[in-house]
Amino acid sequence: MxxxxxxxxxxxxxxxxxxxxxxxxxxxxxxxxxxxxxxxxxxxxxxxxxxxxxxxxxxxxxxxxxxxxxxxxxxxxxxxxxxxxxxxxxxxxxxxxxxxxxxxxxxxxFPQPPNRTNHNAVYGGIHNLFNAAKNKQVLVKEDSVADDATFHNHKWASSEELDSSVNGDNCKPVPAAVLLRKLRxxxxxxxxxxxxxxxxxxxxxxxxxxxxxxxxxxxxxxxxxxxxxxxxxxxxxxxxxxxxxxxxxxxxxxxxxxxxxxxxxxxxxxxxxxxxxxxxxxxxxxxxxxxxxxxxxxxxxxxxxxxxxxxxxxxxxxxxxxxxxxxxxxxxxxxxxxxxxxxxxxxxxxx
Ligand SMILES: O=C(O)CCC(=O)C(=O)O
Known part of the structure; x- marks a missing residue:
């Protein structure tokens, strides 16, 4: 493609x-x-x-x-x-x-839920992607589901707020800018x-x-x-x-x-x-x-x-x-x- x-x-x-x-x-x-x-x-x-x-x-x-x-x-x-x-x-x-x-x-x-995007399959609906990219935020897993290997429960965080204990190797934080570039x-x-x-x-x-x-x-x-x-x-x-x-x-x-x-x-x-x-x-x-x-x-x-x-x-x-x-x-x-x-x-x- x-x-x-x-x-x-x-x-x-x-x-x-x-x-x-x-x-x-x-x-x-x-x-x-x-x-x-x-x-x-x-x-x-x-x-x-x-x-x-x-x-x-x-x-x-x-x-x-x-x-x-x-x-x-x-x-x-x-x-x-x-x-x-x-x-x-x-x-x-x-x-x-x-x-x-x-x-x-x-x-x-347009990429706001309930509208779907190519990211839905991996991350579920993502809110405020463009603003998060503008503010250099990263997508991290929510604490409550830290053992879940998917990103369907996630939140935006600034790089300073990153808590490495929440995100295991399977779920590295993803920069919003990367997700925006990969929006298809x-x-x-x-x-x-x-x-x-x-x-x-x-x-x-x-x-x-x-x-x-x-x-x-x-x-x-x-x-x-x-x-x-x-x-x-x-x-x-x-x-x-x-x-x-x-x-x-x-x-x-x-x-x-x-x-x-x-x-x-x-x-x-x-x-x-x-x-x-x-x-x-x-x-x-x-x-x-x-x-x-x-x-x-x-x-x-x-x-x-x-x-x-x-x-x-x-x-x-x-x-x-x-x-x-x-x-x-x-x-x-x-x-x-x-x-x-x-x-x-x-x-x-x-x-
Ligand atoms: O990008 C375009 O101009 C064509 C898009 C198209 O063919 C489609 O979405 O089916």
């Missing part, structure tokens, strides 16, 4: 996997271990850039071959692809203030059970926050039938660090595929691959920037898709403008995180 050092040369790799050439590979030509490994340059010429599509369209009214402008009552241009009905791209759909708001919510409130997903609304690959409606959950619901309804409009309104019931928040990727997959657990998945990008720029109904269909690659929104509905829902690469270097991440917006002392912690990360919030109607 994550970045590796060399490109495997397997003739049986599917067309989808081959396009994962965009993955982060490091040049390992240097013999010296001390020499910093550099990311291998990758040819980005074939990657569709909807920012430039949008700018060219605004300037000249022209569109690149294969791209269409979708008529809608939306206040931003919405683009589609001739060969992919049901796929919509809304470049710079979010205002900068909205980007910052959803970055903060994704880090502070959180789920909002109806909770998804990854082990069963289905929604488990009996798991405790909160409704999707109202502001996110309203935003998703508005953004979903270009993909909805006239007179119908999108009903956000669940969302998955994906957190990507440098070298992380999301392999080719289908989102097929919702009942009605005519309803779109509303997918919002925040933070560092990424490459998104939109494949076909088989892994053997060669995918199209496109850039996803902070503030872009993608809708996948109808036929597009049957297509494999994935994210092989995020760009965390200053030149390619394209989030310099967030530095100004998050320059207050209270916001620096968000900036530090997002400078080398990407967050994706994808919102779904389940039934």
């Amino acid at each position: 994550y970045g590796s050092d060399s490109i495997p040369d397997d003739p049986d790799r599917t067309a989808f996997r081959k396009t994962e050439k965009y993955k982060l590979y490091y040049d390992s030509t240097s013999k010296s271990v001390r020499k910093k490994k550099l990311p291998r340059p990758v040819d980005l010429l074939e990657v569709i850039d909807f920012k430039s599509v949008s700018e060219t369209f605004a300037r000249t009214g022209e569109l690149r071959c294969g791209v269409t402008k979708v008529e809608n009552r939306f206040d931003k241009p919405v683009f589609g692809l001739d060969e992919c009905p049901g796929f919509y791209f809304i470049p710079a759909a979010l205002r900068i203030e909205e980007e910052c708001r959803w970055i903060k919510e994704s880090l502070v409130s 997903w959180s789920t909002l609304g109806l909770q998804f059970d990854w082990s069963k690959r289905s929604y488990n409606v009996s798991l405790p959950h909160n409704k999707i926050p109202d502001a996110l619901c309203q935003l998703a309804k508005k953004m979903a409009a270009p993909a909805m039938a006239v007179g119908e309104e999108f009903q956000p019931e669940a969302a998955i928040v994906n957190y990507f660090g440098s070298g992380d990727m999301l392999g080719g997959h289908l989102d097929d657990m919702e009942a009605d595929w005519s309803k779109p998945i509303v997918s919002m990008s925040l933070g560092c720029k990424a490459i998104f691959l939109l494949g076909g109904k088989s892994r053997n269909d060669e995918p199209l690659a496109m850039f996803l920037r902070s503030g872009d929104i993608v809708l996948m509905s109808g036929e597009a829902r049957e297509r494999f898709h994935g994210v092989p690469r995020i760009f965390t270097d200053t030149e390619h991440a394209e989030i310099g403008y967030l530095e100004k917006q998050l320059s207050d002392e209270d916001d620096i912690c968000y900036l530090e995180y997002i400078k080398t990360s990407r967050i994706n919030i994808n919102i779904r109607q389940v039934f």
Whole structure:
């Protein structure tokens, strides 16, 4: 699932996997271990850039071959692809203030129980992870269950408060900063059970926050039938660090595929691959920037898709403008995180 050092040369790799050439590979030509490994340059010429599509369209009214402008009552241009009905791209759909708001919510409130995260399996629900990381705290086992080898009963402690007698070898204190870096997903609304690959409606959950619901309804409009309104019931928040990727997959657990998945990008720029109904269909690659929104509905829902690469270097991440917006002392912690990360919030109607 994550970045590796060399490109495997397997003739049986599917067309989808081959396009994962965009993955982060490091040049390992240097013999010296001390020499910093550099990311291998990758040819980005074939990657569709909807920012430039949008700018060219605004300037000249022209569109690149294969791209269409979708008529809608939306206040931003919405683009589609001739060969992919049901796929919509809304470049710079979010205002900068909205980007910052959803970055903060994704880090502070979305991973809060009863929402589940990838940490649940080992630690149970963890409260206040982001603040604990900001305050350099560590997760320790609660005294009352010191003989229990799991971390399901835990509390935050400062390093000064650490009592080594409570935490045996099995349960070393874990820095919140490490847990934050290892946060891969959180789920909002109806909770998804990854082990069963289905929604488990009996798991405790909160409704999707109202502001996110309203935003998703508005953004979903270009993909909805006239007179119908999108009903956000669940969302998955994906957190990507440098070298992380999301392999080719289908989102097929919702009942009605005519309803779109509303997918919002925040933070560092990424490459998104939109494949076909088989892994053997060669995918199209496109850039996803902070503030872009993608809708996948109808036929597009049957297509494999994935994210092989995020760009965390200053030149390619394209989030310099967030530095100004998050320059207050209270916001620096968000900036530090997002400078080398990407967050994706994808919102779904389940039934
Ligand atoms: O990160 C993205 O843009 C895509 C996320 C996605 O495909 C998923 O969560 O199923």
